[in-house]
Amino acid sequence: MDFYSISSNLLYTAFVIYFIATIFFGATIRSKEESGKSSRAAAVGITLTIIGFIAQLGYFIFRWIAAGHAPVSNLFEFTTFFGMMLVFAFIIIYFLYKLNILGLFALPVAMIIIGYASMFPQELSPLIPALKTHWLYIHVTTAGLGEAILAVSFAAGLIYLIKKVDQSKLNLKTFSLEFVLYMIFATLGFILVTLTFNAMDYEVAFEYRENGEETTTEYHLPAIVAPYDSTMITEDRFGPLFETPAWMEGKEAGRKLNTFIWSLLGGLVLHAFTMLLLRKRVAKALQPLLNKVNLDIVDEIMYRSVAIGFPVFTLGALIFAAIWAQVAWNRFWGWDPKEVWALVTWFFYAAFLHLRLSRGWHGEKSAWLAVIGFAIIMFNLIAVNLVLFGLHSYA
Amino acid sequence: MNKIKCECGHVNPEGTVLCEACGKPVEKNQHIDGNEKNKLLNMRYDGSARRSQTYNKTIVDKTWNFFSSVKVGVWLIVLALVASAIGTIFPQEMYIPRSVDPSQYYRDEYGIFGQLYYELGFHNLYGSWWYILLIALIGVSLVICSIDRVVPLHRALKNQRPKRHEVFIQRQRLFGKTEKVSKDDIKTFIEQLRKKNYKISEDQGHVLAEKNRFSRWGPYVNHIGLIIILIGAILRFFPFMYVDEFVFVREGETKVIPGTNQQYYIENKDFILELYDPEEEEKFAEAIVQEGGMVPKNFQTNAVIYQVKGEVVPGAEPELEKMKEGEIRVNEPLKFNGYALYQSQYQLNEFKSMSFKLHPADNPDDAIGTFTFDMTDPKKEYDLGNGYRVVVDQYFPELKLENGVPSSESNYPRNPAFIFFVYGPDIEERETSFLAIGANIDPGEDNRYKLSLDGVEMRDVTGLAVQKDRTLPIFAAGAIIFMIGVVQGMYWQHRRIWIHPKEQGVWIAAHTNKNWHGLKRDIKSALDQTSINPPEDQQELS
Ligand code: HEM
Numbered sequence: 001m002d003f004y005s006i007s008s009n010l011l012y013t014a015f016v017i018y019f020i021a022t023i024f025f026g027a028t029i030r031s032k033e034e035s036g037k038s039s040r041a042a043a044v045g046i047t048l049t050i051i052g053f054i055a056q057l058g059y060f061i062f063r064w065i066a067a068g069h070a071p072v073s074n075l076f077e078f079t080t081f082f083g084m085m086l087v088f089a090f091i092i093i094y095f096l097y098k099l100n101i102l103g104l105f106a107l108p109v110a111m112i113i114i115g116y117a118s119m120f121p122q123e124l125s126p127l128i129p130a131l132k133t134h135w136l137y138i139h140v141t142t143a144g145l146g147e148a149i150l151a152v153s154f155a156a157g158l159i160y161l162i163k164k165v166d167q168s169k170l171n172l173k174t175f176s177l178e179f180v181l182y183m184i185f186a187t188l189g190f191i192l193v194t195l196t197f198n199a200m201d202y203e204v205a206f207e208y209r210e211n212g213e214e215t216t217t218e219y220h221l222p223a224i225v226a227p228y229d230s231t232m233i234t235e236d237r238f239g240p241l242f243e244t245p246a247w248m249e250g251k252e253a254g255r256k257l258n259t260f261i262w263s264l265l266g267g268l269v270l271h272a273f274t275m276l277l278l279r280k281r282v283a284k285a286l287q288p289l290l291n292k293v294n295l296d297i298v299d300e301i302m303y304r305s306v307a308i309g310f311p312v313f314t315l316g317a318l319i320f321a322a323i324w325a326q327v328a329w330n331r332f333w334g335w336d337p338k339e340v341w342a343l344v345t346w347f348f349y350a351a352f353l354h355l356r357l358s359r360g361w362h363g364e365k366s367a368w369l370a371v372i373g374f375a376i377i378m379f380n381l382i383a384v385n386l387v388l389f390g391l392h393s394y395a
Numbered sequence: 396m397n398k399i400k401c402e403c404g405h406v407n408p409e410g411t412v413l414c415e416a417c418g419k420p421v422e423k424n425q426h427i428d429g430n431e432k433n434k435l436l437n438m439r440y441d442g443s444a445r446r447s448q449t450y451n452k453t454i455v456d457k458t459w460n461f462f463s464s465v466k467v468g469v470w471l472i473v474l475a476l477v478a479s480a481i482g483t484i485f486p487q488e489m490y491i492p493r494s495v496d497p498s499q500y501y502r503d504e505y506g507i508f509g510q511l512y513y514e515l516g517f518h519n520l521y522g523s524w525w526y527i528l529l530i531a532l533i534g535v536s537l538v539i540c541s542i543d544r545v546v547p548l549h550r551a552l553k554n555q556r557p558k559r560h561e562v563f564i565q566r567q568r569l570f571g572k573t574e575k576v577s578k579d580d581i582k583t584f585i586e587q588l589r590k591k592n593y594k595i596s597e598d599q600g601h602v603l604a605e606k607n608r609f610s611r612w613g614p615y616v617n618h619i620g621l622i623i624i625l626i627g628a629i630l631r632f633f634p635f636m637y638v639d640e641f642v643f644v645r646e647g648e649t650k651v652i653p654g655t656n657q658q659y660y661i662e663n664k665d666f667i668l669e670l671y672d673p674e675e676e677e678k679f680a681e682a683i684v685q686e687g688g689m690v691p692k693n694f695q696t697n698a699v700i701y702q703v704k705g706e707v708v709p710g711a712e713p714e715l716e717k718m719k720e721g722e723i724r725v726n727e728p729l730k731f732n733g734y735a736l737y738q739s740q741y742q743l744n745e746f747k748s749m750s751f752k753l754h755p756a757d758n759p760d761d762a763i764g765t766f767t768f769d770m771t772d773p774k775k776e777y778d779l780g781n782g783y784r785v786v787v788d789q790y791f792p793e794l795k796l797e798n799g800v801p802s803s804e805s806n807y808p809r810n811p812a813f814i815f816f817v818y819g820p821d822i823e824e825r826e827t828s829f830l831a832i833g834a835n836i837d838p839g840e841d842n843r844y845k846l847s848l849d850g851v852e853m854r855d856v857t858g859l860a861v862q863k864d865r866t867l868p869i870f871a872a873g874a875i876i877f878m879i880g881v882v883q884g885m886y887w888q889h890r891r892i893w894i895h896p897k898e899q900g901v902w903i904a905a906h907t908n909k910n911w912h913g914l915k916r917d918i919k920s921a922l923d924q925t926s927i928n929p930p931e932d933q934q935e936l937s
Contacts, residue, residue, distance in 0.1 A: 004678075066678070097912060125682035126671050133726050294931070296460055300912050307909060311881040319874050328726050330862050331639075331739040332870070335521045336490075337483040347476035359437075373884045384483075 004124065010055050011080065011114075018087065018111050021045045027105030029289050042100045049091060049107065056084045067124040070137040070370030074125055075382075078140060078362055079117030082381065085148035085302035086110040089305070093152050097301055106155040110307040112187050119194045135324035142316025143342070147377050149309030150349065157370030164364050167284040177283045180371055182271050189266025190259070196219050204237040206230040206254065217255050224261050227254030293354055299363055302370050303356060310349050317342040341380035348373055399424075403560070410449030413442025415554045419565030435933060436566040438906050441554075443547030462536045464545035469531045478529060482520035485512050492603035494805055534625045541618045548611060557596050557893070559904075564895045567904035569914065571930030574900040579869060580925035581894065581901060588892065588920035602894040611908065613884020620877030627869035638734070638863040643807075645745065646854040648771070649701070649715075654861050655734060660701040660715055666855035669693040694738050696723040696857040700731050723859065733863050740858030746770055746808040750849040751830070753779055753817065756842055763819075765849055770808040782820040785846070789814040794831050801831075807856070817844055890914050903930045 024045035060081065063071040071077040093099075158180065159167055165173050205218045208230030211280040217227060226232065226240035244254040271282070278285040321342065322332035333339065352369050355361040361369075405416035411503045412424045413436065420430060420442070427448045428437035436442070447463040450456040461467055485508075491500050497518055501509035514786025516523050554840040568799065585602060589595055593604035631637045640654035644663040652659045671690040673680040683690050701715035721729045752765040768787070775786045792802040794812035801812060812831030826842045888910045897900040907914040911932070919929050 004476050058859065119680075121685075123680050123681045123685075126676060126679040126692075161612070296934075300910070304910060304912075307885045311878065311885055314881065315878060319878065322870075322874075326867075330728060330739075330860050331736060332867075334489075335482065335487055340479050344476050344480050347472050348477070351469050351472045354465050354472070357439075357465055 003062045007059045011059040014052045014056035015114055017048055018107050021048035022107045024055050025100055028100040045103055046094055067189060072140040073127055074141050076117050076120040076122050080114055082144045082148055083110045083114035085145045089149040089152045093305055099297055101159060102155060105159055109155055115191045116187055119191060133327055135327055139320035139324045142320055146309050146313030146316045149305055150310055151374055152305040153302045153370040154261055154374030156298050157367040160298045160367035162283050162286050163290040178281050181282045182267055185271040186263050186267025189270050190263035193262045193266040193291035204234045207233050217252055219255055219258055219260050223258055225258045305350055306352055317378055318346060338384050341384050345376050348376055408444045410444030416556055417560040419560035435568050440547040441551035443551045445543055446549050447543045459539060462539040467538060471536055475529050476554045478526055481517060485509060488518045504702050530674045537622055538617050541615050545615050552608060557598040558601035559893055564893055564904040567906055567935050569905040569930040571903050571928045573928045576901045576927055580927050583925050584921055591917055600896045604892040606890050607887040608889050610883055610887035611761060613880050614920055617877045617880025620873045620880055623873035624870055627866045630866045636865045640861040643856050643858050645856045652861055657707045658703055662699040663857055664697040666857045667695040694725055694741055696738060698723055721737055735862050737860040739860040742856040744853045745856050746811050747852040747854045749851050751846045752849045753844055753846055756845040784818050786816040788816050815846055
């Protein structure tokens with residue numbers, strides 16, 4: 001077996017192990033012991049998590065050997081790395097607080113992120129000149145780690161909200177919380193839809209002009225929305241129902257919008273189906289599972305992970321990024337959309353920390369902020385690449 | 396100033412919330428930190444007097460109070476956040492093609508919203524006066540709020556007395572009573588704390604165990620770092636600190652380097668572009684093919700830098716002295732005397748010169764004369780001998796045809812076209828010829844003579860960024876100080892434990908500025924061998 005296949009297999013293994021670890025963390029809910037104390041299920045859960053993490057580390061190292069450069073240079077690689085760092089951050093926080101329920105939320109989020117990443121092209125790709133510097137690896141890995149630690153506060157925030165928000169009536173709060181869960185379903189929807197149509201080898205091609213050049217693009221999902229001003233060149237295919245608006249400029253905007261719509265629809269179906277099975281909102285169904293959770297600890301984890309993640313994020317996403325930009329483009333700051341969104345993230349968590357200085361922003365309010373912060377991180381990780389365009393466009 | 400004397404005898408400055416010495420709440424000032432409504436004391440700066448909470452009469456007071464408010468600070472940060480995000484909705488002006496008019500570009504590309512974006516000035520958002528003002532206000536707020544608090548913090552940390560008032564002890568978040576306790580248990584407790592690196596001070600049996608006090612200075616250190624960064628940003632407006640220019644140099648050309656006071660010249664000896672070869676880099680083959688086979692591997696300019704010898708005389712041809720020769724690649728600038736040249740853009744195959752020959756329209760082999768149009772040194776007229784001459788009526792370096800009307804896209808000879816007038820002894824008035832690469836245009840009515848392209852010379856153009864940046868060390872210093880500050884404030888916490896003896900028993904109270912879990916763990920494990928009750932958390936969120 002070559003390094004590349006070893007690496008891919010290790011990633012697959014890690015994923016499966018995380019899955020089993022999650023089940024063990026799930027089992028801790030039923031145990032009589034109070035959260036915070038270790039139980040046997042929890043011990044197995046965390047051990048498996050560590051083994052899974054080591055397997056994924058193996059994926060990373062072998063892929064590095066195979067490519068000859070650190071595998072953080074395209075969307076698949078970076079997003080996978082982010083998932084790995086999320087597991088790492090979870091392990092650290094777990095040993096600080098021993099909160100089992102955190103595993104039940106953090107690991108699935110990490111798995112969904114890794115699953116999401118795997119939907120992007122996975123071939124090894126060469127580095128363009130601007131990426132050929134060690135600062136790239138240093139910047140991307142540190143930024144990824146920082147974002148992952150910050151993301152732990154999202155997992156904690158979610159636990160806090162599911163337990164705290166009063167589910168007896170439908171209002172803005174319950175709706176927003178359910179919407180957050182829906183976004184997770186939409187990511188799942190994206191994965192399932194992509195896998196399904198890939199298995200069917202579905203293809204439909206369009207011809208259109210991009211930057212004045214005749215281009216064709218291939219969709220691997222049925223076309224709900226076609227590229228702007230395009231013609232379908234595959235016969236006998238479904239759709240398209242409408243066209244991408246002209247102002248969506250990015251590379252292959254049509255295909256990305258189509259995928260996005262499919263994900264939202266897929267998520268809608270999954271979410272609706274789940275609610276039908278549970279006969280109530282998902283958050284409401286989850287609430288009783290969190291009966292034993294001590295909100296003070298959860299609040300503290302939420303804050304602590306921001307406190308730990310903020311310096312790492314600053315170092316990686318701003319300072320190392322600036323050094324890299326200085327080395328590569330002779331300007332350490334260029335107001336590129338990706339840079340700006342790193343700044344937005346930084347401002348956001350700075351605001352979070354300052355708000356925490358006053359009592360009133362502890363607890364629920366700060367849990368909502370943790371959720372918003374994660375949304376900003378994911379926006380920067382994914383949407384900026386797909387929607388806005390700039391120097392960093394990996395995809 | 397109205398000093399406040401506490402029952403313990405200590406004299407506190409006006410505005411004090413908790414007595415600096417014993418911690419007893421100062422009755423009339425409890426509203427300042429909102430203590431009257433709460434069971435727990437607000438321990439911010441241990442209740443020391445803060446200027447912003449004490450005076451509010453003059454305009455100076457009011458400005459000071461405005462900027463020292465964290466609420467205002469957070470609002471400024473949130474505004475900056477939102478503004479920054481808006482700037483990414485459409486590309487900023489610097490990222491749109493150079494050749495187009497921004498006022499049209501935004502409307503054409505993004506419709507009515509694009510036009511609005513442009514008219515509101517969002518196309519140049521980060522350089523707009525209001526964005527800069529916003530950042531400057533954050534700076535002002537940082538300075539004022541730090542000064543406002545660093546004074547009370549200093550006072551609070553200076554006055555760390557072990558003996559505290561009962562009320563102070565009882566109203567801490569972590570507080571516990573033990574009715575009966577042995578002296579040995581207290582000793583063990585203290586010893587354990589000492590082992591955990593707590594510093595112990597004692598006063599009449601009252602003990603204060605304290606650790607990581609330095610972490611309280613973290614925010615101030617990081618704010619100083621931020622202020623230094625902002626100062627660096629201001630200095631960029633001065634040319635002696637910062638130069639950022641750009642120059643295109645053609646192969647074989649020697650050009651003055653902009654931004655260097657005419658002191659330095661550069662010669663472009665050769666420009667090289669290498670692509671990844673899918674045959675050679677097999678492992679990347681698939682990805683290369685996906686990119687259409689054009690994945691660049693290296694851009695490089697082989698350059699020579701010259702320095703002007705002696706004084707620079709305006710108008711006179713300078714005498715150049717070779718100073719340095721080197722290769723410029725992406726990520727590998729060529730540096731000289733504080734300046735750096737970076738590989739930034741390129742243009743392949745620009746026209747250097749074009750040769751034409753004049754011949755009878757029906758016989759291309761019978762040349763009457765030839766001439767060469769040199770793009771770097773264009774002439775108005777070319778003499779072909781024997782009374783024939785060609786006058787350049789119009790020259791379009793980069794031809795653009797709109798409704799059949801020619802114009803030029805830019806001044807760079809990427810797609811040259813000409814309108815020539817041909818004069819000769821046997822030509823009545825003159826004959827007009829239109830010549831362009833690729834565009835096959837009818838030579839016109841019934842010209843007797845025709846001009847044909849005889850040969851071309853091409854060359855590459857390299858685009859280099861010229862930089863001098865003396866502000867870099869300032870930014871670097873600011874960034875390092877910021878990092879030291881945040882790490883100091885975030886990765887360590889100031890923990891304090893008060894041991895308050897009672898007749899038979901003991902009261903224990905504890906405070907930390909963050910990470911209560913860690914503090915509880917410290918106390919719990921230090922009390923492990925004793926019969927003292929661990930203090931309870933008096934705050935419950937749920
Ligand atoms: C983008 C700008 C800013 C950044 C990145 C920043 C960063 C920080 C950080 C990391 C902390 C430590 C927080 C903690 O320990 O939880 C802090 C504390 C603080 N900041 Fe800022 N800050 C900024 C702007 C401001 C502004 C404008 C104000 C003015 C109102 C301000 C006032 C404070 C105060 C009062 C503290 C608490 C100090 C203490 O606990 O002794 N900050 N800041």
